[in-house]
Amino acid sequence: MTGALSHIRVLDLTRILAGPWSGQILGDLGADIIKVERPGTGDDTRQWGPPYTKDKEGNERPDAAYFGCANRNKQSVTIDITKAQGQALIHELVAKSDILVENYKVGGLKKYGLDYDNLKNIKPDLIYCSITGFGQTGPNASKAGYDFMIQGMGGLMSVTGQPVGSPGGAPLKVGVALADVMTGLYSTIGILAALAHRDQTGEGQHIDMALLDVQIASLANQATNYLVSGKAPTHMGNAHPNLVPYQTFPTSDGHFILAVGNDSQFAKFCTLAGLDDLATDPRFDTNRHRVEHREILAAKIAAVTADKPLDHWMEALGKAGVPCGPINSIDRVFEEPQVKHRGMAIEIPAKDGSLQPGVANPIKLSKTPPCYKSAPPELGEHTKSVLSTLLGKSEQELKSLDEEKIITL
8 A cells, every 4th residue: 555645754863753754654654764874883872771682593783672663664775964064965855855854963954954944944944843842942952951851850750650648759750751752743744734834835844843832732631730720749759740549559469441421430439349339428429529539549449449350340341331451561461452453562574584573553544554675774775776776976976985984884
């Protein structure tokens, strides 16, 4: 099948996670992604291991699994952009591209003539997406921003962790680089919006994405809770600030998640748990009342759930339509029948004949589903093919560029 973006070419000048995540989504949707990397070293995350990927004989390859999470469906081209000839190659590639995504520090590409104002003169309808920690403007614009910093500065860590005063009650970061991932998602949305605008007007534009902005936007109800009440939320462990009971509870052989979203579900749970009187108790009959008396209610529920094993609650609550779930380790995630049915674990062919593992794109399109054409590339794997086929460079020109260390063949 032809991907929805098979008519689009993206020049990917990003590394680490937020930018590559956006590029990978566009590639999954069919776009031609040309990833420009530094000769010799490439994307920093190629070295962020162990673990490292393996070839078909089971031997370690030079690229870390981290790199593999965000770089499939891309062609790797090595170009030294600090040199005039490298900049000229980028200019030629821009002329044949629709989108450029970069995550250099503010002004980092301007000194090489690769900023939006310069490149739009080459390609007036270019969509140019810049991803930084703090955006192109403001007092922090020149500072580097990494996910961990942004989770802290952007408030996420203040609402993540065990309750204040309890054992282990210090703020915690989320176990995935969520600010990076969310910025990759928002960047992709912005790029698609800019493409729609270009289709209507013929105009390109600059997209200014900041990890801090995205992190704050992603605070969702926690942010509006503060803006409405004037009271800053804090970390509450696994409890929910606006819903009760919506947290983990003990069983005789572990813990499970009970996620009651309305009064009807609460009544069903009470019937199953032998706690019918709680459903009509004026302290617990509505969600508002349950939030006001959350600690009393949680203790009553925990005393009952701890008497029976996890499987009992999963089966009984599942049949009754009460939202609940186990707390899976990641190995168990991929053993879940629902996860297997949805095909979330995939294997993608690599240049050396191996099949590289990956996680499927979750977008299920009925006409133009995501496709997985190629595994994350080796460093510079496509330098020769892209520069010769797309830019028409001769063997002699490529050899000369290689000798001058502009590219690496």
